[in-house]
Amino acid sequence: MKHLLIVGRPGVGKTTLVKRLTQELCGCPIDGFFTEELREGEERLGFWLSSLDGRQALLAHRRMASPYRVGSYKVNVAVLDDLAVGIIRRAMRRALILFLDEIGKMELLSRPFQKAVEEAVVRGPRIVATGGIHRLPFLDTLKRRKDVELVPLSEGNRKAVFEELRARLQALCDEDEHVQALQRQADRICEMIVSGDVPEIDIEIQQAKLRDAVNQLFPEKQALYHLLYESRFRRLWQQFHWKLRTD
Secondary structure, three states, X not given: OXXXXXXXXXXXXXXXXXXXXXXXXXXXXXXXXXXXXXXXOOEEEEEEEEEOOOOEEEEEEOOOOOOOEEOOEEEOHHHHHHHHHHHHHHHHHHOOEEEEOOOOOOHHHOHHHHHHHHHHHHHOOEEEEEEOOOOXXXXXXXXXXXXXXXXXXXXXXXXXXXXXXHHHHHHHHOXXXXXXXXXXXXXXXXXXXXXXXXXXXXXXXXXXXXXXXXXHHOOOOOOXXXXXXXXXXXXXXXXXXXXXXXX
């Protein structure tokens, strides 16, 4: 499964999760941006778009002069057209992982941003993105892609999701050939699950082989298979086999 889309309600901690993941991956070839709140005391006035390389631009503000509006915020679409799209283009050239926080109503006001995301999903690096739970046509299309894994985030699972994604992304950046072989084996199992054409017993056999390989390579870390793969496989069964039964 190439891309991750972390979904949850506003305020659940999606941006905080992504920022912590980027901090843990310091030194890896990553790129991307955060959408951060602009506050005065307890009042939220707008949002910054903050890039991983330290640049920051005002994306939205209650008192901004702009014809584009989302709720009570006016949006500077040029920030998306220029800064956000430039980050995506750069990541397509040289990043291993691209973080997009977030793909929401404000960001989707920019058609160039949408186009850049579409291109990155098909031809770019692995993407870790965040999005809301409300229906948006562009986001709904991403959620239905077979190369996008949905990761629901809630107050109850924030710690577990962080630990899992940190381990998975660190393994992705690991240059050890044995670790990379495990990643390829796991990716093949994901493809088997998503396809809907492979008998469940065959998938279970491949999962058992992967579990044995992980335990042989890391005998001192008996919980590693569960951390790296078990939740991932379970989510894919729920995500894609539920769809297959209801199509």
